[in-house]
Amino acid sequence: MLHIDITKQLSDFELRIKFSVENSILVLFGPSGCGKTTTLRCIAGLEKPDSGMITNRDLPLYDSATNEFVPPNKRRVGYMFQDYALFPHMNVHRNIWYGVRKGDAKAQELYKKLLRLLKIDQLTERFIDKLSGGEKQRVALARALMAEPDILLLDEPLSALDNNTRLELQAELKNMQQLWNIPFVLVTHDPQEARALGHEVLFLERGRQVTAPENWECTCPGRLQAAN
Amino acid sequence: MIEWQPVVLSLKVAVASIVFVFAFGLLAAYAMKTLSFPGKAAVEALFILPMVLPPVVTGFLLLLLIGKNGPVGKFVGEHFATQLIFTPYAAVLAGAVVAFPLMYQSAKAAFQSVDSKLEDAARTLGANEWRVFWTVTVPLSWPGLVAGLVLSFSRALGEFGATIMVAGNIPGKTQTLPLAIYFAAESNNLTLAGLYVLIISVLTFSMIFWLNIWSKTKDGSSAGRRLF
Numbered sequence: 001m002l003h004i005d006i007t008k009q010l011s012d013f014e015l016r017i018k019f020s021v022e023n024s025i026l027v028l029f030g031p032s033g034c035g036k037t038t039t040l041r042c043i044a045g046l047e048k049p050d051s052g053m054i055t056n057r058d059l060p061l062y063d064s065a066t067n068e069f070v071p072p073n074k075r076r077v078g079y080m081f082q083d084y085a086l087f088p089h090m091n092v093h094r095n096i097w098y099g100v101r102k103g104d105a106k107a108q109e110l111y112k113k114l115l116r117l118l119k120i121d122q123l124t125e126r127f128i129d130k131l132s133g134g135e136k137q138r139v140a141l142a143r144a145l146m147a148e149p150d151i152l153l154l155d156e157p158l159s160a161l162d163n164n165t166r167l168e169l170q171a172e173l174k175n176m177q178q179l180w181n182i183p184f185v186l187v188t189h190d191p192q193e194a195r196a197l198g199h200e201v202l203f204l205e206r207g208r209q210v211t212a213p214e215n216w217e218c219t220c221p222g223r224l225q226a227a228n
Numbered sequence: 229m230i231e232w233q234p235v236v237l238s239l240k241v242a243v244a245s246i247v248f249v250f251a252f253g254l255l256a257a258y259a260m261k262t263l264s265f266p267g268k269a270a271v272e273a274l275f276i277l278p279m280v281l282p283p284v285v286t287g288f289l290l291l292l293l294i295g296k297n298g299p300v301g302k303f304v305g306e307h308f309a310t311q312l313i314f315t316p317y318a319a320v321l322a323g324a325v326v327a328f329p330l331m332y333q334s335a336k337a338a339f340q341s342v343d344s345k346l347e348d349a350a351r352t353l354g355a356n357e358w359r360v361f362w363t364v365t366v367p368l369s370w371p372g373l374v375a376g377l378v379l380s381f382s383r384a385l386g387e388f389g390a391t392i393m394v395a396g397n398i399p400g401k402t403q404t405l406p407l408a409i410y411f412a413a414e415s416n417n418l419t420l421a422g423l424y425v426l427i428i429s430v431l432t433f434s435m436i437f438w439l440n441i442w443s444k445t446k447d448g449s450s451a452g453r454r455l456f
Contacts, residue, residue, distance in 0.1 A: 046348050072351040085349035089367045098363075099353030147353050 002151050002183045006042055006052030006062070010035060015207035025177050025184040027198030029191070035207040036187040037082075040153045043185065044079045045072035056150055078149030082156045084140035086128045092139050093124040099147030107146075114142040117179070118172065134165040141173070145180060152177075154186040158193060170196050191216075230423055233400055234408035238385055238428075241316060241404055245323035245384040246331075250377060253331030258361060261339045279329035286325055287393025294318060294394060312394075319395035319402055323384035331380040338372025339365055371443055378439045382432045 005018040015035040019026065028036045041047040042062070043054060051064040061070045061077075086095050096114070100107050115121040118138040123131065131139065137157060144152055157173065158166045174197060177184045188194050194201050203210045256275060260268070278286045294301045294312045304312055312318050342365055350360045366373070388406040395402040397411060405428050412421035 044348075044352050046351065072348070073354050073356050075352075076354075077352060079349065079352040081345050081349060083345070085343070085345040087346060087349075087364060098350065098355070101354060143353070 001058075002043070002054075002056050002185070004039070004043060004052075004054045006039075006049035006054060008035075008038060008042065008047070008049045010038060010207060013207045015039065017204070017207075017209060019202055019209075021183040021185060021200070023181050023183055024199040025174070025186055025197050027194045027201045028185065028187045028204055029189070029194040029198075029201050030204035031189055034204045036189075036204055037155055039204075040079065040155055040185065040187055043151070044077045044153055045070060045075050046079075076148070076150045078144035078147060078152040080140050080144050080152070080154045080157050082159060084136045086131075086136060086140055086143070088128045091125055091127050092120065092131070095128070095139060096124075096143045096146050098143060101147075110146060110148070114145060117176070118142050132165075133161045134169060137161065137165075137169055138172075141176065145176065150182060152180075152182060152184045154184060156188055157186065159188070159190065166193075173197060230420065231399075231408070234403050234405045234424065235427055237316065237319075237403065238405035241319045241323050242381050242385040244320045245327055246377060246381045248320075248324045249327045249331045249380045249384070250373075253328060253335050253376065253380070254366075254373070256332050257335035257339055258365070260336060262357075275332050276329045278326050279333075283326055283387065283389030284393060287322060287390030290318075290322060290325060290390060290394045294321065314394075314396045314398065314402060316395065316402055319387075319391050319404060322390035322394050323387045326387050326390055327380035327384040330383055331376040334372050334376025334379065335369070338369035338376070341372065342368045375439055375443065378435050382435055385432065386428065 001020055001022040003020045006015075007017075008015045012033075013035075015038055017035070017039055028039060030036055038047060042049045045061065048069060049062060049064070052062075053060060053064065054062040056075075056077075060066070060068045061075055062068060087098065090098070096111065097103070115124070118141060120135065120138050120142060123135060123139065128136065128139075137160075141157075154173070158169055161169065170193065173184070173186075186197055188197075201212070203212055260272060260275075291313070292298050294304075296302070296305065296311065296313065301311065301313060304310060312321070346364050346368065347360050350364045355363065386406055387404070388410065391402075391404055392407060395404075397403050397407045403411075405424055409421050409424045409428070412418075412424065
C-alpha cells in the first residue's frame with residue numbers, strides 16, 4: 001500500500017495532500033496547476049516535499065521527521081510522463097530494457113509478455129520518432145513495467161491521443177493494472193478519463209483535496225468515490 | 229624548404245590540450261548544471277575568464293604558477309626533478325587553459341538543451357547519476373559537444389600569446405605553428421610565413437566547414453544514435 005501525507009509550498013499556494021492506495025487505480029483530478037504533477041514527482045522522488053511522509057508497503061520513501069529521503073533510482077516507482085519521455089537516441093527495444101536490473105530468463109519472459117500484451121512486437125527496432133502517439137504510449141508503459149515497479153505513476157497518459165486511440169488505451173491501462181496488481185496513481189484534468197479509469201477519484205483544487213463537484217455523481221457510473 | 233616540425237608539434241599540442249579540455253569541460257559543465265552552492269557565479273566567471281583576458285595575461289598568470297618559483301613549478305621540481313616551463317608540456321597547458329572556456333560554454337549549453345524529463349525518466353528507471361550522464365545527457369548533447377571540441381581544438385592550435393610566455397620559442401622543441409609564423413615574418417621570410425599561414429588556415433577552415441555541414445545534417449537524437 002502506498003501512503004502519502006505531505007505538504008509542499010508551491011509558488012502560489014501550499015500543496016497539502018493525504019491519501020492511501022492499494023493495488024487499484026487512484027485518479028488525481030483537477031485543473032492545470034493544482035499540484036497533481038508535483039504530487040507524482042514527490043512520490044517518485046524527483047522533488048522533495050517540505051514535510052510529511054511517504055511510505056510504500058510500510059517502508060519509508062520520505063520522512064521529514066527522520067530526514068529520510070530515498071533517491072528516485074532506488075524507489076522502484078515507475079513514472080509515465082505526459083509526453084512519454086522516451087529516449088530518442090535509442091530504439092524501442094533499448095528503451096524498454098533500460099530499467100532492467102537483471103537481464104535473465106525471467107526478464108526475457110516479461111519482455112515477450114509485454115510486447116504481446118501491448119501489441120508492440122513489430123516495433124522493437126524502430127526509433128521513437130517513427131512511432132505514432134498511441135505506439136509511444138504503449139512503449140512507455142512497457143518500459144515502465146519492465147523495470148518491475150512497486151507503484152506506477154501516470155501523468156496525463158492519454159492527453160496527447162486522438163479519441164479512438166484514447167478509448168482503446170483506457171481499456172489497456174485497466175487491463176494492465178489488473179494483471180500487474182500494483183497501485184496506479186493517474187493524473188488527469190479530463191473528467192471522462194477520470195470516470196473511465198479511476199477506482200477512486202481524488203479531487204484537487206489549488207493544492208487542497210476537495211469534495212466532488214455537485215454534478216459529478218449524476219454523470220458518473222456510480223463506482224466512483226470522492227475523497228475527503 | 230619548409231620545416232614541418234612546428235606543424236607536427238602544433239597538432240600534438242592541440243590534441244593533448246583537448247583531451248584535458250574535453251574531460252574537464254564536460255565535468256565542469258555538468259557540475260554547474262546539477263549543483264548549486266554559494267559562490268557558483270564566481271566560479272563560473274573564473275571558468276570563462278581565459279576567453280576574455282588577453283592571452284598574454286593568461287600566459288603571465290600561468291608563468292607565475294608554473295615558473296621555477298611558482299607553486300606548481302616548485303612542486304614539480306621537488307617531486308619529479310624536472311621543470312614545466314619552456315617545455316612542450318607548458319604549451320599544452322597554455323593551449324588547454326585558453327581553449328577550456330569554449331568547451332565549457334558549448335557543453336553547458338548542450339547539457340541545458342537536453343529535456344530534463346528524459347533524465348528524470350532514466351532516474352525513475354533505476355539509473356544513478358553516472359549512468360544518466362553517460363546514457364542520456366551525453367548522447368543527446370553530442371552535436372554541442374562536437375562543436376565545442378572543434379572550436380577548442382582550433383583555439384588551441386592557434387594559441388600564441390600564452391604559449392610564448394610559458395613555452396618560449398625554442399625551434400625544434402617548443403616552436404608551434406603560430407610562433408613559427410611570427411618569427412618567419414619577423415625575419416622577413418614571407419614565403420615560409422605564408423606557407424605556414426596557408427597550412428593553419430586550411431586546417432581550421434576544414435574543421436569549421438565540416439562542423440557546419442555535419443550539424444546541418446544531424447539533429448541531436450540521430451547524432452547520439454550513431455555514436456551510442
